[in-house]
Amino acid sequence: MEPAPTLPDAVIDALLQGRLADPFGVLGPHRDEHGVVVRAIAPGAESVSLADRAGKPITAASPMTAMTALHPGGVFAGRLPDAEPPKPGDYRLLIRWPDGNEQCSADPYAFGLLLGDLDLHLLNEGRHLELGNCLGAQCLTVDGEAGVRFAVWAPNAQRVSVIADFNGWNPVRHPMRLRHGAGIWELFIPEALGAHGGSRYKYDIIGAHGHALPDKADPVALATEPPPATASVVACRGHGAPPFQWNDQAWMDKRARTDPYAAPMSVYELHAMSWQRAANDTAQGWEILADRLVPYIRDLGFTHIELLPITEHPFGGSWGYQPLSLFAPTSRLGPPEQFAAFVDRCHQADIGVILDWVPAHFPTDPHGLAEFDGTALYEHQDPREGFHQDWNTLIYNLGRNEVRGFLLAGAVHWLEQFHADALRVDAVASMLYRDYSREPGQWVPNRFGGRENLEAVAFLRDLNTIVHERCPGALTIAEESTAWPGVTASVASGGLGFDFKWNMGWMHDSLRYLSQNPIHRPWHHNELTFGLVYAWSEAFVLPLSHDEVVHGKGSMIGKAPGDDWQRFANLRAYYGFMWTHPGKKLLFMGGEFAQWREWNHDEELDWPLLDQPLHRGVHSLVRDLNRLYRELPALHALDHRPEGFQWIVGDDHQNSVFAYLRRAAPDSQEVVLVVVNMTPVPREGYRLGVPFAGDWEECLNTDAGYYGGSNLGNGGRVEAANAASHGQPASVTLTLPPLATLVLRYKPDGPPG
Template sequence: MLIKELTGARCGQPFDHLGLMANPQGNGLVLRAWLPGALTVDVKELGSDKVVASLTCVDKLGLFEAQFPRHKKLFPYSLSVQYPDTSTTVIDPYQFRDTAYAGLAEMTQDAANLYRTLGAQLVTEVVNGVEVSGVRFAVFAPSASAVSLIGDFNFWDGRRHPMQRSLCGHWVLFVPGLTAGERYKYELKDPMGNRLPHKADPVGFYSEQYPSFASVVYDQSQFEWHDESWRVSQLNDKLEQPLTIYELHFASWKRHDDGASLSYREMAAELIPYVKEMGYTHIELMPISEHPFSGSWGYQPVGMFAPTSRFGSADDFKYFVDQCHLAGIGVILDWVPAHFPSDSHGLARFDGTPLYEYEDPRRGWHPDWNSYIYDFGRDHVRQFLVASALYWLDHFHIDGLRVDAVASMLYWDYSRKEGEWVPNIHGGNHNYEAISLLRWFNEEVYKHYPHAMTIAEESTAFAGVSRPTFTGGLGFGFKWNMGWMHDSLEYMKKDPLYRRYHHNELTFSMVYHYDENFILSLSHDEVVHGKHSLLYKMPGDEWQQAANLRAYMGYMYAHPGKKLNFMGTEFGQSNEWNHDAQLSWWLLQFDKHKGQHNLIRDLNHLYRSETALFETDYQRGGFSWLDHNDSERSTFVMLRRNKDASSQILIVSHFTPTPVAGYRLGVPETGTYQVVLNTDSQYYWGSDYDTGGLAFHSQDVPAHGQAQSIVLNLPPLATVFIKRIGD
């Protein structure tokens, strides 16, 4: 029976049969070794060449045995093995039965222990007082009937390293002598004993690309960080800080002449100086988690604990983050806990059962993305996901996690028709399990990493997304304002002649602005799948398109809320984003695109230098409409203030191509005012329409509800920022 299990890689309790143990059929000890293909096997004292016994082949398929009738105490040993074409000395992994489960018990107490315990851990074990270095492998597969470790070290032969099942469903094996760089996978048998496709490690820290998708043992302790001062500086209230985020896709921001993507280290050299010059405070990376298909942009991950090896090693990615921090730039990652792909080497039907996904396809299969949905109600899934989030913050010093597709998690009927979904226990459409998970996720992130932030991509009116969990909210720090994005772009697409009839599309966002901590996002989703680039969403001829975009970006930076722009927006990319090619950097040779580039840079720097534009984003006293009813001239007048009103900025956005001469603008104080940024400037490829002078002196003429006013000319299709500069 034992031989049949070993030869079929179906032995689930190898420690009961292999290694050195008390002899169940006599006195002393017995040593059994399973070494298919071996000719002879000698037993040596560990650490010396002294042969203490020779094993006898008790089965020609590879089972060897020796008895030690006079021994009562276990002793550490190695095996000297002779094969037909080679010889080797190995430390038998099956003598480590007492240390195999180290750390597993603590996992239920702290989610972070999952990535400190599962996967391939480089450890030093002690056997009978002798220290031995190697790798401890541990994987959760409670319904598997057997699990074997396979890799280059055993010829990918599932017979050679059967793993031991624990009482809690983990399979464990410590293999002495293995080091970082070893490739491996798991060979599992389902509950009926059928062999499953070879599986990558769910908690693998590094992996190869197609075709192997092999997991790789990785040493997390080698990289030396230099960003402590940055991390300390981030212990601040993000709500009162300037956040202007540059969203980018790593593979297509810039490429080599031969089309190859830049590596992590090359991006550090090229991207960081660029982002710093442009004035962004943070970059947001579309998913870096390992994913098998580049066309998914990373949103179909299989390696929730591994930065993709497409661009270099995990330490190379750490170097990239470290260099960002040294340059004063934060790093936000897109993180995908909503679903995972059906690739056979991944989590799908991992142990032959729906271990990670909901079993009922009405809950466990996403029709839009053809992917599995995590079962958010199962403890091991919840721990897996929260541990993944903490892992990125811990090992990679990430500053924030933007959680993708939150709406799809919150609702059972998301993108499903009647009859295609199962209601909750109260007959409603809310997924209580996902809601609970998201709350726990946010609590754990902010408890362990108070310098970090979490951001929800959530497109519905679900209440309290960015409100604390103790008030009933989900606990996110911020939420993307998808409503603002939709309404404002719909307004901008319209011919200026008809904008007067849609004036409220630009003002409605302030009706609900204080319900959440919003980030105004113009993300990658708005420039793909036939939606056109932002530039080509704009109406009119070439000049008007560019002017509309400039005025719109000025309005965005004036509006309360933090800012996010997708790469390419900063220079008016004309074509839709293509993940298989770099951005159209060549456009910067043309004045139109160079002008947009100059504008975004100046908007970022103005925004960061004026506390009125960010300090009170979520405080009602920080924003006022001075005029939001001038639909005939499609003009919007805003006043932004900092907390003590020591800094105030007036902004006028004018969305028609007809200039307005002699426009009277109400001002909050007497004094001299100056235009500090005008999107119509010739420096930005504007018309440079004369605004009426370099300085404007207030007059005792009421306007816009203010006792004082100034008179200026409004340029066509422009946003103008105005500030008091003196008495």
């Protein structure tokens, strides 16, 4: 009879203390001079036996069928009758627990290497763009055994274990194997041990200096448990449940062949958790949100929605801008498949979905990425490079291949796995400048001694190149508030490669003008005209975003001066100016019906205001502006080119009147005349040059009684005479309503005068 297997006391102690760096060197099947010995660790187990696939003892007469307890802490060993180490499925571990439960499972430590050499090579180079299918918790069948493969990057850790609800959160039970060179720890845990979709888990890590770290959530988790809980959740797609079935192929095909610059883009930005709240004042789930939001957006005529970051984030007050799980939609609104269904519903209603995405920084929560393996792994070690003073967050080390690859794969994940149509990249300015919001001595120059962050520039160019190569029709949009040149220029021409950039200058200038008492506006006239000086230097989005209705800035209606009537008239005229100005449009929720109070992320919008005529009038105006913007090519086809815009009157400071033409093509008769009167004084007989004599339809008047205005205007149409004015061969004489925008469209087939 072969001697009973043993282990040195020091190895047993290391196992039970969770400090054994190479558990596969001890656990599982191993050949020694007497045959094959199998060792297992099951703290708290009553007994462990070797069994066949059916759970029967492998050799009924052999005393070695029941494994020997090498230590009362739960280390067991036994022998197999075979001379060669078995395959993973050749035997089972039959574990009996004191409560009478039994587990009969393949041995996690009988499986060979899990990740392939190509995976590891691409991970090292930062070029593995499918991390969501590689790292994290993946439901797989390995050697005929169903279970979950866990894999995490922690190159400087001394030991990493999977801790989960299925192993009692015990770090001794499932220590992982290190793939040297790549720094990846991996372990396959069979389903029979409780690892399956819905399991909660984290990683227990002994750091680089031998100290136990706070339990870490999975950086590549595909799902999480709802905050304030912090565990990752196994999300099985296609294993035990069918993969999500998309129904948006028509949308995806159309998106791929659409020219985004010539197409209308009107974006409704929203915070999904506070748009509407449930009866118990909690966030609505994705299913209810789809039922209510999709028809609402379709009725208002917005072409896209933009969601504040829905990547999982620990603190709701960050609005998602301090995320930790860049591959997981927030569990506050439901599981990942419900978010996919939400996007699918939007696409079927012809609504695009833009996601805010945050690669600039991450929070310092102990369960997150900070010092993930006991070292500055994802972040810079030097706080002059790695700490955001404004937000008390950490900055990604974009000079490290694996970190850059982690972020690039995260971006691709949302576009490919969830069919997102665009990523709006947050805080780009903070990425581009090493001295962003820092005083002299608080930042580190680049290798040439400059302030530009060269690693961030390279990352953003890679991001935009990869997105445009892999995701036909998907867009990238930069929130960038400086004069960095070529944000939307192609990478080939030396630009950053974004499709669009938020026009922060236009937003600041125009809102400053809006806030002025009309009597003072003549001295601020250029605040509405200056944006046209640089309007075609980039491809712009005009953003009235969430940032403009928080932190004491007041609501949109609150920015307008005067009594209530003048406030609403000012806002309506301003929206008319915005929707007819070159550039795509973005409006944050609540602005569409002139909510009085600032946005509060813990409260839903003030929906009862829609029952009040002035608020309902703004709502109706936004609907009509979106309709007109979509229907009239002159308002969108040449958004990005100067041929689509021409001043008629841009210098009438005294009367605060602005007039301009919008064109669909340089020589087209698709021409729109826009006239904006930003004083409460009606103006009779105001003459303006136009390119064509004949009929001009007054297709929108923000002073219409339907919107809550005084109903002054031009009766729906005017006749342009063959009398030159303002450098144009014809002219019209108009009545300009107070605090109003008029939109007139040339009708070449209109009735004779």
